[in-house]
Amino acid sequence: MTIYALSSGPGISGIAVVRISGKETFRAIKLLTGKDPPKPRVASLRKINKINTYELIDECIIICFPGPESYTGEDMAEIQVHGSKAVVDALHSSLSDIENCRLAEPGEFTKIAFQNGKINLLKAESIADLISSETEIQRQQAIKIMNGKSADQFNFLREKLLKMLSHIEAKIDFPDEDLPNNILDEIKNSSDEIITKIRKILNDKKVGERIREGFKIAIIGPTNAGKSSLINHLSNRDVAIVSEIAGTTRDVIETHLNIDGYPVIISDTAGIRDSKDEIEKKGIKLSLNRAEESDLKLVVVDAKSTDFTDVLKDLLDENAILVVNKSDLLKKDIDPEIKKTNHVLISIKENKNIEELILKIKNNLKNKFLTSDDIFITRERHRQHLQQCLDHLNNFNQKKEIEDYDKAAEDLRLATRHLGMIVGQVDVEEILGSIFNDFCIGK
Numbered sequence: 240m241t242i243y244a245l246s247s248g249p250g251i252s253g254i255a256v257v258r259i260s261g262k263e264t265f266r267a268i269k270l271l272t273g274k275d276p277p278k279p280r281v282a283s284l285r286k287i288n289k290i291n292t293y294e295l296i297d298e299c300i301i302i303c304f305p306g307p308e309s310y311t312g313e314d315m316a317e318i319q320v321h322g323s324k325a326v327v328d329a330l331h332s333s334l335s336d337i338e339n340c341r342l343a344e345p346g347e348f349t350k351i352a353f354q355n356g357k358i359n360l361l362k363a364e365s366i367a368d369l370i371s372s373e374t375e376i377q378r379q380q381a382i383k384i385m386n387g388k389s390a391d392q393f394n395f396l397r398e399k400l401l402k403m404l405s406h407i408e409a410k411i412d413f414p415d416e417d418l419p420n421n422i423l424d425e426i427k428n429s430s431d432e433i434i435t436k437i438r439k440i441l442n443d444k445k446v447g448e449r450i451r452e453g454f455k456i457a458i459i460g461p462t463n464a465g466k467s468s469l470i471n472h473l474s475n476r477d478v479a480i481v482s483e484i485a486g487t488t489r490d491v492i493e494t495h496l497n498i499d500g501y502p503v504i505i506s507d508t509a510g511i512r513d514s515k516d517e518i519e520k521k522g523i524k525l526s527l528n529r530a531e532e533s534d535l536k537l538v539v540v541d542a543k544s545t546d547f548t549d550v551l552k553d554l555l556d557e558n559a560i561l562v563v564n565k566s567d568l569l570k571k572d573i574d575p576e577i578k579k580t581n582h583v584l585i586s587i588k589e590n591k592n593i594e595e596l597i598l599k600i601k602n603n604l605k606n607k608f609l610t611s612d613d614i615f616i617t618r619e620r621h622r623q624h625l626q627q628c629l630d631h632l633n634n635f636n637q638k639k640e641i642e643d644y645d646k647a648a649e650d651l652r653l654a655t656r657h658l659g660m661i662v663g664q665v666d667v668e669e670i671l672g673s674i675f676n677d678f679c680i681g682k
Contacts, residue, residue, distance in 0.1 A: 241267065242351075243334045244343035245327055246681035252322030257330055258681060259340075260348055264314040267337050268301060271330075276303045276316070287318065289329065290336050296329045297321055311348055312355030349682055353663060360663030361390045368451055368617065370682060375500035380450045380615055389614045390662045396436060397658040399429050404651040411644050430636055437629045440614055441622065444607070447615035448622075449534065453495060453504040454604055457533035459526055459554060461511050464539045465564040468587045470494060470507040473597075498597065501604045506533070511550055530554055535603050537596075542566045542573070542584070555580055560599055566591060621661050628657040 241261025247254065259267055265276045270290050277283035280302065287296045300319040309315040320326050334340055346367070353363050365384035372378040383389075403426050458466045474494045492507040506529050509522030527550070530536050536559040538551060543565060555561060561582035563573060567589050583599055585592040616622050631654035635647050658664075 241337070241340045242343035242347055243267075243331070243340065244348070244681040245331075246317070246348075247322070250322075251324070254319050255322035255327050257318045257320065257327065257334075258315070258343075258348060259318070259334070260309070260311045260313050260315040260343075260351065261340070262314065263337060263340055264316050265303065265305075267334060267340060268303065268316055270337060271296075271318075271333060272301070277301055279303050279305050287320070287330065287333075290333045296333065297326050307355070307357075310357065311351040312357045313351065343681065345679060346682060359387075359390050361393070361661065362387065363663075364618065366682070370679065373495075374497045374502045376450055377502055380447065380617065384615060384617065392614050393658055393662050394664070396433050397655055397662075397664065399433060400651060400655040400658065403429050404648060404655060407644055407648045407651060411648060427636075430632060434629060434632050434636075437625055437632075440616065441625055441629070443616060445616070446607070447617040448619070449607065450502065450615075451617045453502040454535070454607065455533040456503055456505045456535045456537060456600070457508060457526075457530045458505065458537045458539055459508050459511065459530045460539035460551065460562075461541070461544075464541045465587050466539045467492075467507050469537070469539060469562070469564070470505055472587050472590075472593065473505060498604065499601050501601070503600075503604070534558065534607060535560070535600070537562050537600075539564055542569045558603075560596070560603070562596060624657040624661050628654045631657070 241259065241263035243257060243259045245255060246258040247256040268276045271287040272285045273288065273293075274285065277285070282300050282302050284298065285301050286298050288294060289296060297320045302317050302319075304310070304315040304317075306313040306315065318330065320330060331342065335342070349358070349363050349366055352358050353360060358366075362385055365381045369378065369381035369385065372381055406422055406426055458470055460466055470492070474496060494505055496503045496505055508526035508529055511523055511526060536554055536556075538554050538559050539562045540551070542563050559581065561577065561580045563577065563582060563584045564587060566584040567586040569584075573584065581599075583592055583596045585596055587593070616625070631650045635650035635654065
């Protein structure tokens with residue numbers, strides 16, 4: 240089956256790129272232009288017409304990529320037309336009239352590239368991350384993974400497991416033969432090395448996922464302290480309703496921000512206070528849950544009322560910044576106890592010390608995102624497979640101590656399989672759909 244789709248963004252644009260891949264690609268080009276396809280990888284100006292009627296659709300640039308030297312590994316072409324909806328729709332309509340030619344599903348071009356061995360599964364996922372990246376650090380992470388260091392490391396560990404497995408299976412096949420001591424020592428050392436390496440990768444404080452999904456910041460504090468005003472100020476727009484009436488915010492309100500290149504999800508939460516209103520009480524419970532799940536808490540209090548409840552005191556840990564708002568109304572120095580905390584005095588009304596608060600947030604972000612390793616876990620499925628690999632290796636270490644070789648070999652097979660599933664070295668059809676469905680159509 241030959242597939243086609245708009246690969247550039249939808250909407251009006253100067254240029255739109257329609258991609259075609261499959262056995263009928265060059266036949267489709269001939270039917271659209273009435274001429275043989277242009278030379279491979281040479282941009283050629285052609286007129287494209289509606290099939291059968293020969294009505295002109297547009298003048299375009301066509302580039303052909305014969306397989307297997309193409310992105311998908313199949314015969315492939317890109318048609319660059321003027322970026323109007325009418326032109327793209329007319330081109331799509333003509334392509335749909337060609338036998339065995341249909342509109343591509345989300346991520347299908349990249350899925351075919353993976354199935355044809357052009358890319359591994361980690362690179363496929365990093366391509367999706369690069370397309371959806373909104374901040375510089377997200378782009379950098381996607382590029383690092385696309386360069387293949389993570390995949391190379393996982394493949395290296397998998398090869399070591401396969402070598403260990405071959406020695407164990409040799410013992411099973413030839414039970415009367417004793418394995419040399421140096422082979423047994425090598426198996427044990429390799430097992431310990433891989434366990435240490437995987438533990439180090441897993442002990443990453445979820446940096447990769449934070450970069451990909453966003454660093455979570457919860458704004459929390461008592462009612463009327465200025466939490467909603469703060470999220471509006473940081474967002475440069477009215478995200479939350481601001482009112483002098485206490486308890487206005489009852490649900491968690493989120494906004495995505497780019498702070499100095501770092502992706503951030505900031506949540507405005509319901510004010511913490513004693514309330515008899517059932518809806519407000521549920522909102523307060525949601526607030527405390529969000530604070531517990533966040534990477535950083537901005538505990539906002541009113542400068543005129545800094546008496547802390549036990550709940551607020553518990554929130555002021557190492558992952559919190561105390562934000563004392565309405566400092567323009569202060570007539571005296573703040574409480575000495577507050578000075579001991581990680582705090583900043585601000586006035587949203589007078590735009591005072593907001594930059595100092597943002598700097599504190601930036602420094603916190605930088606500390607969270609520090610990593611010396613080139614291997615990033617960017618998805619929960621990577622973490623689960625690594626953890627399951629580690630579990631099977633720990634089981635393997637226990638079994639080989641009592642020479643239970645058959646079961647030990649099975650643990651090694653399962654450990655190897657889980658490593659392989661990260662990069663797509665085994666049959667992973669059951670997970671391909673969920674991965675590639677996250678792509679945009681045309682990629």
